[in-house]
Amino acid sequence: MGFSKLKIPRVCEHCSKSFEAKTVTTRFCSVSCANKAGKERKKLEKKQKEKETLLKKYSNKIAEVQTREFISVAEATIMFGISKDTLHRLIKRGMITSVNLGVRLTRIRRSDLEALFTSVELPPKKEEKSKPNFEVGNCYTITEISEKFHADPGTVNNVIRRNKIPTKKVGSFVYVPKDEIDKIFANR
Template identity: 85%
Template structure:
């Protein structure tokens, strides 16, 4: 089988042997793989840095002068870039001592878009399917005097997690109590 394709790394047209072939040669595949890994690594490092500093950034955002390290995180620029900008007079800086350069935050804000701080992911609580914490459909039906078909409808509509064990369907009590408390 020969399929005309364009190499995703060097953009050279080639004949692929399978529909999933993406590169013209092993060398291109390897190079593309390395590039991807490098990008992934950079992305990860950036995220780690942001997560590490996310609390601090809020505080930094209120200060007139910030450190080089803080500028690096807030605006995603390198130390070298920053020093170049200072040299050119594009960013106001004060020197408080060795390695204690402070730069004017507003100058940087005018030049760069500050990076978005990832909001801490709200971890969704795992549904508790322990027996004492669950109702069966019959129990819900009896307790809240509701028809099983209505209950299934409510479960579906509210995307309530359920667990099926044999012929029983278990539903977390908290979820059901919450819904029937509002009716």
């Protein structure tokens, strides 16, 4: 079997270095990269199999826990992702009802924990501001504002910036909506 004189530019799938492959099916730049990639693939397959076996092993237990009214602290930590310390703190505060049947036999009502997570209130939506009207008759220029309200143009610019009033620049003129400016300067 002879060697090909082809030199195909490739990028190694393991180390991401560029190299010249001699065959169309070459995926790695060296034997060590191929071995490392194979080991990683086997490790991922092993983890996947372990997860599947755990799910098969505990699927009945998970289904049973989800139907019971009272669950243990350890089961609650797994189901709801809360630490044991947090659960005990919630029990002390009286936010969760529990029953202590003996040493390490504290049982928690599952519906109380579910109620903690379902009662999340969203903040009220802020009213969206309407888009400013930059039509010809509805805007002032900076000089018009300073003349009308007897204010320095620098002061007018500071007021616009401080109150976040939208502006539109056309050529050398800066236009500001009349209604926004009138609201601000009417109070002063």
